[in-house]
Amino acid sequence: MNNKLLQYGLPVLILLVIFYPLFHANYVYLDDIHQLWYNEKGATYNIWLIHGRFLAGHLMEKAFTSINTIDAVKSYRILSVIGWALAICVYVKVATQWVRYKLMDSRMVLLSAVYIACSLSVAIANGWGGTCFEIFMTFTAGLLGGHLLYTQLKKHNRYRAIPIPMQLLILALGVTALFTYQIGIGLFLIPFFLHFNSRKFEKPDHIIITGVIAMLVITLVYYLLFKLLLNTQGEEEGHRASLNLNILSKISFFFGVPTAQAFSFNFLFNLHSIISQAFYIIAIAVWVVYSFATQRDKPVINKIIYLAGSFALLMLIYLPVMVTIENYSSYRSMLALNLAVFLMFTNMILEWIKNVSRKNYFAVAAMIVFAGVGFYNFRYNFLKPILKEYQAVRAYVEKNYKPGITKVNFLRPPEGLFYKQFHVRYYRDEFGLPSTHKDWVPENLVKQIIYEMTHDKNIARKIEVVQFAEAEPFKQQVALKEANTLSIDVEAIFNSN
Known part of the structure; x- marks a missing residue:
């Protein structure tokens, strides 16, 4: 009971401490003022529609037509903070089941929940909460969709054996995440990414393959519905929503700033800082060296395939940004990618530390660091x-x-x-x-x-x-x-x- 209280309570408490000023601070940031000034019904909905977020558009229209002052924008930042508290509780529940499936160390439940509460992505979602309060919703929908599919595959073994209502629910959650804020679909793949990492140096099994196919099918359904919606309303897709099928250029983009930010954890990545540049390179090098140094009886080719497979899955997790014409690695679009890298890397460290007490010390120290950095980043x-x-x-x-x-x-x-x-x-x-x-x-x-x-x-x-x-x-x-x-x-x- 005490363990459950700690797992749910501590991350929420840290979240509330970090973002407490939002309960009384008055300000507007960037897009907030555009939504507020043009707060007549229908004035800004199309901006969201043409960029594939028609559910977010309805939310924003409802939110901003209900208020008239800058002071009132505060209520949506408060909503965002409370929403993230609930989202973290959902995550803890889900992550606890991942531990039962041996996808990660039990300490990771609390540690990763604290990481989310202190993350740069959540700081932006809350601080820019006037027009970003919906991000906790897409996080929750994407996470639950992937988790339900994973648990159903573990239970029924085959996708066809999953009851039709459950299949429809999984589809609905995925499409909802995409129409709210496309980055949410990346959370769908998190349990499958962990499954892949829990079976190091083994070929991808039917669970991983099914998860990837399901995510791609859901994305295709979303895209077709998006096009249909645009057609029925006589609109054309926004420039930022246009597809970029130049795979090589997008892979080059991925291994630039997004990868650097993902392996920098909750520390702001500065392109002009030697420390920032060195930190992520060292982190990747440690992961690669550790992968080759463990299980020496495994063929080298298996380890190369493991590293390549991990990066391939990370690209799929980052798919909403990878397939669009815009190369813009904002932290608000990196939550799923950052979380995946954090889970993989931190699980590796806990695996490397053999002494139980030292594992606990590491987890406590990491949470203290994340809380301090998260507090500083936001405040x-x-x-x-x-x-x-x-x-x-x-x-x-x-x-x-x-x-x-x-x-x-x-x-x-x-x-x-x-x-x-x-x-x-x-x-x-x-x-x-x-x-x-x-x-x-x-x-x-x-x-x-x-x-x-x-x-x-x-x-x-x-x-x-x-x-x-x-x-x-x-x-x-x-x-x-x-x-x-x-x-x-x-x-x-x-x-x-």
């Missing part, structure tokens, strides 16, 4: 600078906006705005990036703040927002001293606070 690499940026811009607009102002000159900040004060380097659009750096944010943000001040959306709509990416043209425009004009220099405002 300092994400939330603190974003909060200051939003509060500084909002306070400036509230202080300087006067009735009659019809134009706003807006100088967007550089990508590295936060480094001087917080020593935070930006990573894509997730960690350390000023929200107002992106060109789709300033106009919507300024108008939303003015709307909340005046309580009149028509007044806010009439405001002309002129954006500048460079300081010199902005200064020239300000020097004109136009009437009824407000000028906002985010970097200057940020640094003066």
